Amino acid sequence: MSGGMDSCVAAAIAGERYALYGLHASYGQRTEASERRAFEAQAAFFGARGRLVIELGYLARIGGSSLTDPAIDVPDSAPGTAEIPNTYVPFRNAHFLSAAVSWAEVLGADRVFIGAVEEDSSGYPDCRPEYYDAMNRLVEAGTRPETQIRIETPLIHMRKWEIVRRGAELGAPFGMTWSCYRSEGVACGRCDSCVLRLRAFHEAGVTDPIRYEDRPQYAKI
Amino acid sequence: MSGGMDSCVAAAIAGERYALYGLHASYGQRTEASERRAFEAQAAFFGARGRLVIELGYLARIGGSSLTDPAIDVPDSAPGTAEIPNTYVPFRNAHFLSAAVSWAEVLGADRVFIGAVEEDSSGYPDCRPEYYDAMNRLVEAGTRPETQIRIETPLIHMRKWEIVRRGAELGAPFGMTWSCYRSEGVACGRCDSCVLRLRAFHEAGVTDPIRYEDRPQYAKI
Numbered sequence: 001m002s003g004g005m006d007s008c009v010a011a012a013i014a015g016e017r018y019a020l021y022g023l024h025a026s027y028g029q030r031t032e033a034s035e036r037r038a039f040e041a042q043a044a045f046f047g048a049r050g051r052l053v054i055e056l057g058y059l060a061r062i063g064g065s066s067l068t069d070p071a072i073d074v075p076d077s078a079p080g081t082a083e084i085p086n087t088y089v090p091f092r093n094a095h096f097l098s099a100a101v102s103w104a105e106v107l108g109a110d111r112v113f114i115g116a117v118e119e120d121s122s123g124y125p126d127c128r129p130e131y132y133d134a135m136n137r138l139v140e141a142g143t144r145p146e147t148q149i150r151i152e153t154p155l156i157h158m159r160k161w162e163i164v165r166r167g168a169e170l171g172a173p174f175g176m177t178w179s180c181y182r183s184e185g186v187a188c189g190r191c192d193s194c195v196l197r198l199r200a201f202h203e204a205g206v207t208d209p210i211r212y213e214d215r216p217q218y219a220k221i
Numbered sequence: 222m223s224g225g226m227d228s229c230v231a232a233a234i235a236g237e238r239y240a241l242y243g244l245h246a247s248y249g250q251r252t253e254a255s256e257r258r259a260f261e262a263q264a265a266f267f268g269a270r271g272r273l274v275i276e277l278g279y280l281a282r283i284g285g286s287s288l289t290d291p292a293i294d295v296p297d298s299a300p301g302t303a304e305i306p307n308t309y310v311p312f313r314n315a316h317f318l319s320a321a322v323s324w325a326e327v328l329g330a331d332r333v334f335i336g337a338v339e340e341d342s343s344g345y346p347d348c349r350p351e352y353y354d355a356m357n358r359l360v361e362a363g364t365r366p367e368t369q370i371r372i373e374t375p376l377i378h379m380r381k382w383e384i385v386r387r388g389a390e391l392g393a394p395f396g397m398t399w400s401c402y403r404s405e406g407v408a409c410g411r412c413d414s415c416v417l418r419l420r421a422f423h424e425a426g427v428t429d430p431i432r433y434e435d436r437p438q439y440a441k442i
Contacts, residue, residue: 054279058320061273064327084365090326091363094319098312099279105311106285126363134359141352142312144305 003038003178005197006115006155009167011046013154014113016170021107022048023100027089028060028068031184038178045173050107054099065089067181074182076190084123085192087181093126094135097151101139104149112151119159129156160200168206175209189214224259224399226418227336227376230388232267234375235334237391242328243269246317248310249281249289252405259399266394271328275320286310288402295403298416305344306413308402314347315356318372322360325370333372340380350377381421389427396430410435 001007001022014020022043026032036053043051059068066072066086074087093116100112116127125131132153139149155163167174179197180187187194189212201208222228222243235241243264247253257274264272280289287293287307295308314337321333337348346352353374360370376384388395400418401408408415410433422429 052279052282055276058273058275059323062320062324062327064323088365089323090365091319091323091360094315094322094359094363098315098319099283101315102280102285102310102312103283106283125365128362131359131362134355134362138315138352138355138359139312141349141355142315142347144309144311144346 001039001042002115003035003042004115004193005167005172005174005177005179005200006117006163008042008115008174008177009163009170009172010113010115010153010155011042012167012170012172014111014152015046018111020046020048021050021052021103021109022046023096023103024051024053025056025096025099026053027056027092027095029089030067030070030074030182031178031180034178034180034184038176041176042173045176052099052103054096056095059089059092059095062090074191084125087192088124091126093131097135101143101149101151105143105147110148110150112149114151114153115155116153117155117158117160117163119157127156129153132156159203160196161203164200164204164206168204174206177210179210183213187212222260222263223336224256224263225336225414226388226393226395226398226400226421227338227384229263229336229395229398230384230391230393231334231336231376232263233388233391233393235332235373236267239332241267241269242271242273242324242330243267244317244321244324245272245274246277246320247274248277248313248316251288251291251295251403252399252401255399255401255405259397262397263394266397273320273324275317277316280310280313280316283311295412297411298413305346308413309345312347314352318356322364322370322372326364326368331369331371333370335372335374336376337374338376338379338381338384340378348377350374353377380424381417382424385421385425385427389425395427398431400431404434408433 001024024039063069066074067089104112118128136151179193181191181193182188222245245260284290287295325333339349357372400414402412402414403409
């Protein structure tokens with residue numbers, strides 16, 4: 001649970017069938033304080049039976065991403081470009097999933113839910129279905145024979161607006177979520193993550209309850 | 222590079238063809254001080270161009286292993302039992318490899334070497350070839366399209382004594398390695414890891430240069 005809207009909706013979906021344990025990663029990302037607050041609020045909202053915050057400080061030492069390296073600026077959103085943006089943290093989701101699977105194996109949990117989304121995910125390679133197929137094969141090969149953990153990605157084929165719609169139906173606490181890559185406290189409204197979020201709420205016809213410094217024109221409607 | 226003999230020999234093999242960067246993980250394991258010293262000495266010996274120590278303190282919080290939980294005793298070696306021993310850390314190697322792949326992608330490195338050994342590895346699921354096949358597929362799916370990283374496991378099909386023999390041929394610094402799961406400073410000679418190591422040196426006809434509290438009979442020859 002990053003604190004963002006996708007993992008919030010994924011948690012709402014998982015919570016329909018399962019008791020929840022919440023995992024959050026702190027990896028030196030710019031907006032960690034806001035993300036952590038969002039995680040704690042959501043974990044309480046969903047009645048999580050356990051919480052685990054993992055510290056992956058070494059991801060910032062490894063670098064290579066504007067999300068973890070203060071020397072690289074987070075760019076304004078540039079939709080339509082095919083390139084992977086500099087917010088990409090190399091092989092990031094493998095770290096989150098490894099921790100989730102280790103914890104799941106100790107807890108005896110059956111499922112790991114992650115709110116990865118292919119279509120609107122800025123082209124990150126670790127948000128594609130084939131990545132999760134490969135990860136599920138790895139989990140099968142790398143855990144005890146009696147362990148049966150499956151990673152589920154209920155949002156992977158959804159459009160961002162569908163996620164908002166589904167979250168609204170399930171009563172997901174969007175007011176407790178944080179998406180901005182750039183600012184703390186009040187969202188910037190201009191980075192990739194803010195722009196995708198605002199467009200999604202707009203297209204879904206749902207009001208985004210959080211505050212923005214600067215809302216793009218189409219979202220003011 | 223755990224500090225143990227397998228990763229030491231894997232580094233010696235990798236160093237024949239590649240410039241090396243050394244990665245070590247600290248995850249609350251009992252003998253971390255000795256392992257860390259062994260890593261630093263070996264990284265210097267091999268002339269590593271870079272070193273990265275990752276702190277996975279949350280593995281101890283996740284628990285489930287005698288290697289990271291002081292409340293669970295490390296058992297004496299019980300060869301011949303088919304069960305996975307309690308030194309198994311759930312899904313551990315995925316954490317190490319995720320960090321290695323993230324770092325490799327930023328460095329532009331081609332290969333990740335790991336000293337996993339199937340036959341003498343106490344039945345850990347993440348020491349089998351199919352696990353590394355699955356991991357290589359994950360790396361392909363989860364990194365940038367232009368990234369070409371392969372994980373190599375040069376020891377995976379070797380017997381432990383063959384590893385000692387190969388290391389001796391390559392001049393691997395066995396005196397700088399640490400294998401014991403139980404003690405710091407002087408190896409116990411009785412845990413799984415010590416027993417496998419002593420037997421391997423014995424079978425290879427090579428003298429193990431490190432000190433033991435208590436050498437099993439067959440190793441005194």
